[in-house]
Amino acid sequence: MTEINTLSAIEVIPSGKALGAEVRGIDFAQPVPDEVRDELVKIWAEHLVLLFRGLKLDDDQLLATAELFGGQQAAKSRDFFLQAGVKPGENDRVATRPGITIISNVDTQGKAGVASEADRSLSLKWHSDNSYVEVPPTGSLLHAHVVPVNGGGETSFNNQYLAYENLSDELKAAIEGKHCVHDDHRNTSAKLRPTKKPPKSRHDITGPSHPLVRIHPVTGKRALYLGRHYEWPSSYIVELNDEESEALLAKLWEAASHDSLTWTQDDWQAGDLLMWDNRCTMHARAPVDHSQARVLHRTLIKGDPVISAWDKSPAAAE
Numbered sequence: 001m002t003e004i005n006t007l008s009a010i011e012v013i014p015s016g017k018a019l020g021a022e023v024r025g026i027d028f029a030q031p032v033p034d035e036v037r038d039e040l041v042k043i044w045a046e047h048l049v050l051l052f053r054g055l056k057l058d059d060d061q062l063l064a065t066a067e068l069f070g071g072q073q074a075a076k077s078r079d080f081f082l083q084a085g086v087k088p089g090e091n092d093r094v095a096t097r098p099g100i101t102i103i104s105n106v107d108t109q110g111k112a113g114v115a116s117e118a119d120r121s122l123s124l125k126w127h128s129d130n131s132y133v134e135v136p137p138t139g140s141l142l143h144a145h146v147v148p149v150n151g152g153g154e155t156s157f158n159n160q161y162l163a164y165e166n167l168s169d170e171l172k173a174a175i176e177g178k179h180c181v182h183d184d185h186r187n188t189s190a191k192l193r194p195t196k197k198p199p200k201s202r203h204d205i206t207g208p209s210h211p212l213v214r215i216h217p218v219t220g221k222r223a224l225y226l227g228r229h230y231e232w233p234s235s236y237i238v239e240l241n242d243e244e245s246e247a248l249l250a251k252l253w254e255a256a257s258h259d260s261l262t263w264t265q266d267d268w269q270a271g272d273l274l275m276w277d278n279r280c281t282m283h284a285r286a287p288v289d290h291s292q293a294r295v296l297h298r299t300l301i302k303g304d305p306v307i308s309a310w311d312k313s314p315a316a317a318e
């Protein structure tokens with residue numbers, strides 16, 4: 001029998017890109033000893049996005065995996081649907097278990113062709129999951145149950161440590177000490193969330209204020225933290241006026257989404273589990289052909305408070 005969930009069984013195959021690695025020798029359906037979990041935390045800190053293949057996790061096992069890495073966190077998007085009167089279990093986005101989000105375009109018989117609200121979009125913009133809450137999730141776990149036979153829905157990731165490092169000295173100086181309000185009005189396909197009205201100015205924008213650069217608590221490194229960006233009025237830099245904010249955010253987004261920072265999971269297979277770090281990466285999704293079934297289950301790993309690079313406390317020192 002092949003050994004699993006031991007230190008010697010772990011095999012790491014880096015993507016060769018700016019981030020991402022496949023990890024073999026792990027099955028989260030089986031017990032994971034502490035020393036193996038600790039080793040995975042180190043591997044995660046080094047590669048930012050980990051791909052595990054050939055797993056078959058039910059929702060309880062997926063949630064237990066989140067618990068291994070710090071706990072589970074319900075998606076804020078769930079609250080918007082609940083506030084709009086959707087009952088748990090009625091809608092894929094409001095699964096019976098609060099920690100699970102179902103991303104599906106199939107009906108109750110498993111037939112493709114219907115799409116949940118978010119999946120009706122052709123693509124999803126670059127974002128860091130739930131950046132629009134005060135304490136965003138540390139990471140996310142996305143497990144593929146059914147994938148389209150002809151591809152589609154590829155997921156790309158980018159390395160926001162490098163995005164920060166690559167900024168010009170001028171841009172680094174321009175963002176020093178600045179914060180961004182992360183707009184919670186729209187979902188990642190830029191549609192208004194249930195219960196939200198179109199904002200008319202920055203005063204209508206709700207969401208937490210986060211530093212433009214955060215410190216990763218495990219690596220101690222600085223990462224650019226932009227969250228997501230929509231048409232004005234939307235996320236804005238607190239310390240700047242509207243025009244200055246939009247101009248600086250445009251430059252930062254260009255730097256943050258540069259091709260050289262990216263790795264793409266372009267061969268999704270049923271059984272894949274992707275685990276990514278929302279503190280130092282963003283992700284985006286390519287168009288999905290909704291005539292083909294696609295079902296994934298996601299859970300969020302419980303967050304820890306954002307450490308500001310502008311905080312002078314020892315934890316934020318470089």
Ligand SMILES: [Fe+2]
Pocket residue numbers: 127128129188283
């Ligand atoms: Fe996401």
